[in-house]
Amino acid sequence: LTRERFNVLVADQMSEEGLRPLLNSETVHVTKATLENAGDLSIYDALIIRSATTVTKKVLEQMTRLKIVARAGVGIDNVDLNAATKHGVVVINAPDGNTISTAEHTFAMISSLVRKIPQANASVKLGEWDRKAYQGVELFGKTLGIVGFGRIGTQLAQRAKAFEMNVLVYDPFLTTTRAEKLGIDQGDLEEVLQQSDIITVHTPLTKETKGLLNIDSIPLTKPGVYLINCARGGIIDEDALKHFLNNGHVAGAALDVFSEEPATDRALVDHPHVIATPHIAASTKEAQLNVAAQVSEEVLQFLNGEPARNS
Numbered sequence: 001l002t003r004e005r006f007n008v009l010v011a012d013q014m015s016e017e018g019l020r021p022l023l024n025s026e027t028v029h030v031t032k033a034t035l036e037n038a039g040d041l042s043i044y045d046a047l048i049i050r051s052a053t054t055v056t057k058k059v060l061e062q063m064t065r066l067k068i069v070a071r072a073g074v075g076i077d078n079v080d081l082n083a084a085t086k087h088g089v090v091v092i093n094a095p096d097g098n099t100i101s102t103a104e105h106t107f108a109m110i111s112s113l114v115r116k117i118p119q120a121n122a123s124v125k126l127g128e129w130d131r132k133a134y135q136g137v138e139l140f141g142k143t144l145g146i147v148g149f150g151r152i153g154t155q156l157a158q159r160a161k162a163f164e165m166n167v168l169v170y171d172p173f174l175t176t177t178r179a180e181k182l183g184i185d186q187g188d189l190e191e192v193l194q195q196s197d198i199i200t201v202h203t204p205l206t207k208e209t210k211g212l213l214n215i216d217s218i219p220l221t222k223p224g225v226y227l228i229n230c231a232r233g234g235i236i237d238e239d240a241l242k243h244f245l246n247n248g249h250v251a252g253a254a255l256d257v258f259s260e261e262p263a264t265d266r267a268l269v270d271h272p273h274v275i276a277t278p279h280i281a282a283s284t285k286e287a288q289l290n291v292a293a294q295v296s297e298e299v300l301q302f303l304n305g306e307p308a309r310n311s
């Protein structure tokens with residue numbers, strides 16, 4: 001008797017090596033295709049995605065056999081969780097596979113921003129040699145405000161400490177004992193906004209965090225503040241950001257994420273004090289292997305009847 005195979009749809013670009021547990025399994029058949037090109041969606045038992053695929057109510061209605069959606073990454077804002085619950089579909093993620101990569105990218109963005117490295121690089125490549133235009137500031141002794149202190153925020157704080165920065169954190173779930181142990185200060189959101197030279201957000205995108213930095217809260221920050229978003233587009237309101245970049249209150253912004261991706265707001269992207277990357281904080285060999293391997297193993301276990309860990 002041959003056992004029926006489970007159909008797994010891998011809808012986004014994923015590390016081949018990470019998918020190996022699934023590809024090698026005799027109980028699973030893997031299809032790599034976008035939702036649009038995957039044919040009859042009602043045959044799939046599992047769906048694996050990154051951020052490019054959006055799992056809407058309509059998709060879930062069409063995927064009548066679906067038991068599990070696995071996000072090879074952290075943010076599950078591209079999955080309609082209410083609809084998934086309604087259809088009895090389990091949603092899992094890979095919560096820690098890309099922590100280091102994202103913290104490293106954020107730190108690289110901070111250093112690049114305050115030293116104007118992308119702008120200076122572009123200028124040198126144009127044949128210019130303008131040393132005056134690209135004067136920056138040191139990170140040493142500056143206060144880095146971290147809004148949201150989960151895995152990524154914690155790793156970032158350690159890197160900032162190595163550069164002898166002061167770290168000031170806002171996170172309602174951070175205990176005093178843990179803050180003391182890590183040698184960081186904590187404050188409420190207002191204090192972090194008022195006292196930081198550089199502010200970086202590391203929260204998920206939720207109703208509460210959408211527009212957390214906006215037309216009313218950005219004025220609380222120091223004139224000449226630098227703002228960083230390598231978390232989710234929209235946590236810093238983009239219209240407010242443009243406004244305060246234009247009037248000089250915000251000295252510069254480093255953005256890896258945008259409320260619409262690919263980024264369409266040319267006025268924001270083209271702003272001379274904005275540096276931008278195309279949502280690549282988690283795009284390293286290591287992180288992509290980690291997250292793909294984590295979700296592959298979990299999906300396999302789940303299909304074979306074991307409970308999901310990261311749901």
Ligand code: MLT
Binds near residue numbers: 050051075282
């Ligand atoms: C995540 O949520 O893990 C990141 O945004 C990375 C990604 O989308 O690949």
